Amino acid sequence: MAGFDGLDLNMGNLYRLSEAKTRSISPENFTGEPGRGGMALEGTGAAAAKDLGQGWKISPSIRIAPGESRVLADIEGPGVVQHIWMTVTGHWRHSILRIYWDETETPAVECPVGDFFACGWNRFAQVSSLAICVNPGSAFNSYWQMPFRRRCKITLTNIAEKEMYLYYQISYALTAIPEDAAYFHAQFRRVNPLPYAQVYTVLDGVCGKGQYVGTYMAWGCHNNGWWGEGEIKFFLDGDREFPTICGTGTEDYFCGSYNFDPSVPLMGLNKDSLGYQEFTTPYAGLPQVIRPDGRYQSQMRFGLYRWHILDPIRFERELQITIQALGWRKDWRYLPLQDDIASVAFWYQTLPTAPFPALPDRDQLEII
Numbered sequence: 001m002a003g004f005d006g007l008d009l010n011m012g013n014l015y016r017l018s019e020a021k022t023r024s025i026s027p028e029n030f031t032g033e034p035g036r037g038g039m040a041l042e043g044t045g046a047a048a049a050k051d052l053g054q055g056w057k058i059s060p061s062i063r064i065a066p067g068e069s070r071v072l073a074d075i076e077g078p079g080v081v082q083h084i085w086m087t088v089t090g091h092w093r094h095s096i097l098r099i100y101w102d103e104t105e106t107p108a109v110e111c112p113v114g115d116f117f118a119c120g121w122n123r124f125a126q127v128s129s130l131a132i133c134v135n136p137g138s139a140f141n142s143y144w145q146m147p148f149r150r151r152c153k154i155t156l157t158n159i160a161e162k163e164m165y166l167y168y169q170i171s172y173a174l175t176a177i178p179e180d181a182a183y184f185h186a187q188f189r190r191v192n193p194l195p196y197a198q199v200y201t202v203l204d205g206v207c208g209k210g211q212y213v214g215t216y217m218a219w220g221c222h223n224n225g226w227w228g229e230g231e232i233k234f235f236l237d238g239d240r241e242f243p244t245i246c247g248t249g250t251e252d253y254f255c256g257s258y259n260f261d262p263s264v265p266l267m268g269l270n271k272d273s274l275g276y277q278e279f280t281t282p283y284a285g286l287p288q289v290i291r292p293d294g295r296y297q298s299q300m301r302f303g304l305y306r307w308h309i310l311d312p313i314r315f316e317r318e319l320q321i322t323i324q325a326l327g328w329r330k331d332w333r334y335l336p337l338q339d340d341i342a343s344v345a346f347w348y349q350t351l352p353t354a355p356f357p358a359l360p361d362r363d364q365l366e367i368i
Helices: none
Strands: 021-025 062-064 069-076 079-088 095-101 109-112 132-135 139-142 146-148 151-158 164-174 183-191 200-207 210-220 232-236 284-290 301-307 313-315 318-323 326-328 334-336 340-349
Touching: 021 069, 062 151, 069 164, 079 151, 095 183, 146 151, 146 183, 151 164, 183 200, 200 210, 200 340, 210 318, 232 313, 313 318
Parallel strands: 109 183
Antiparallel strands: 021 164, 062 164, 069 151, 079 139, 079 146, 079 164, 095 109, 095 151, 132 139, 183 340, 200 318, 210 301, 210 313, 210 340, 232 318, 284 301, 326 334
């Protein structure tokens, strides 16, 4: 009987011994090699540590110049990334995270860091979920399990006009990977504004076998009233006009109900309703509601996540996902909305990865 590989950890198997080797990459150990941490003689903390010397937090972070891409990790497998922690300075939409598997040139992950960590509006919102945790003041944590066979390369690109600082730690295990293990993917999209009576595409062009595991959306309203009547649709393996899976409404898909307003079932829509209620749970949440302030913060904005951890959506060959943007007219007819919608799709699949659509440029990514 084969020994425990150290994967799929939970409270029920933490006592099991394994041959997996624990490693970690940070600015204090860029390669993750054993016995090589804390050896820096130069770094962003060198001045503060001048009286203490080597081993005293000399290199806790890195600087990334405008237009520069830095390799955060380059790991020979087989292994699995188990945790990513980072905190960045500057505009979160202007720091682009990319991950490459097994020496492929096409990234399997390409996403602004804020959106990847379910904080797309460039401001802190606490997220307490199984896959992503965001903690004060801007501590981004990913617990997505990311197996690889030959190589893992993680980069961060600064597309801003100013230098940025990045603090990060990437923890991984070197261990055998099951034959049926697929590769983690994440893709960002944004449309602003959504053309009238068109659906928003969350994901398209996926080719291979895999399972869809999560959605994050940063939704900015350009209209008054409720905005979440639209249905999400999953087109699987040859579906064309009609999907295999069709949701019943935007808040329903994100595991809420009645406009995310606890007073609606009792009071209806009136001036005394409680309004939107933020929540963050292991599998779904509305962690961010940005409300108008009566001055220059003029629009309602929402951040939502839904992780398909216990209910992945499996596909054999193809996957396309769309969502409608629907509000209400005065006569209770649906109103197609022209909102600012951004999303991150999370899934696992076999390689190769189909090329992603080009990311919007810096101005198109920016949030004012």
